[in-house]
Amino acid sequence: MRGKTAEDKSLLELLDPVAQASGYEIVRLRLMGGEHARRLQIMAETPDGEMIVEDCAKLSRAISEVMDAADPISGEYTLEVSSPGVDRPLTRMKDFANYEGHEARLELDRVADGRKRFRGMLAGVENDNVAIDLEGEAETALVPFAWIVEAKLILTDQLMKRGADERAARLADTPQQTPEQED
Numbered sequence: 001m002r003g004k005t006a007e008d009k010s011l012l013e014l015l016d017p018v019a020q021a022s023g024y025e026i027v028r029l030r031l032m033g034g035e036h037a038r039r040l041q042i043m044a045e046t047p048d049g050e051m052i053v054e055d056c057a058k059l060s061r062a063i064s065e066v067m068d069a070a071d072p073i074s075g076e077y078t079l080e081v082s083s084p085g086v087d088r089p090l091t092r093m094k095d096f097a098n099y100e101g102h103e104a105r106l107e108l109d110r111v112a113d114g115r116k117r118f119r120g121m122l123a124g125v126e127n128d129n130v131a132i133d134l135e136g137e138a139e140t141a142l143v144p145f146a147w148i149v150e151a152k153l154i155l156t157d158q159l160m161k162r163g164a165d166e167r168a169a170r171l172a173d174t175p176q177q178t179p180e181q182e183d
Helices: 006-021 053-070 093-098 157-173
Strands: 025-032 038-045 077-082 103-112 115-126 129-134 141-144 148-153
Touching (some): 006 038, 038 053, 053 077, 093 115, 093 129, 103 129, 115 141
Parallel strands (some): 038 077
Antiparallel strands (some): 103 115, 129 141
16 A cells, blocks of 8 residues: 555665665655656655654655665656645554544455445554444444555544644644744
8 A cells, every 4th residue: 555556666665764764654655647747756754653844855855865876767757755644545554553533434455345445433453454433334344454455534623633733742842942042
């Protein structure tokens, strides 16, 4: 899920160590576009789930150095490094555990219970399965992580509040400059 195509997965193999050495984890990588005007989109965050503008710039510089040296993409492309955002894709088992209690949409690579798409409240993880409480069903469904091809949080008031609370906590932990320090 972190990479869709063989080319994406190859780039992940090259760039995961770069991100880790810089203190980040790649959440998702996509190389999009045709032969011209391609875009390499990388969503990343720190191990504790943060990613501010300065982090994006730092990781972008580290990735650019390796990409320039290795030259794994033929032709021109634009590198875009960003935070996964509040309504983020869920690509790792830890994402499903971290966002337990939030609404998500899952798409599978096969039919299960007569459908490929599921929407419900994340209920954590169990072994190699994602637990999800589906609307109108009494029992929690266990979906094998390996079957999930796409998963994303649904933007809700609860998720927005979590994002605002996390941002407020980050700001409270950041030393504030006084006007004298800015000169």
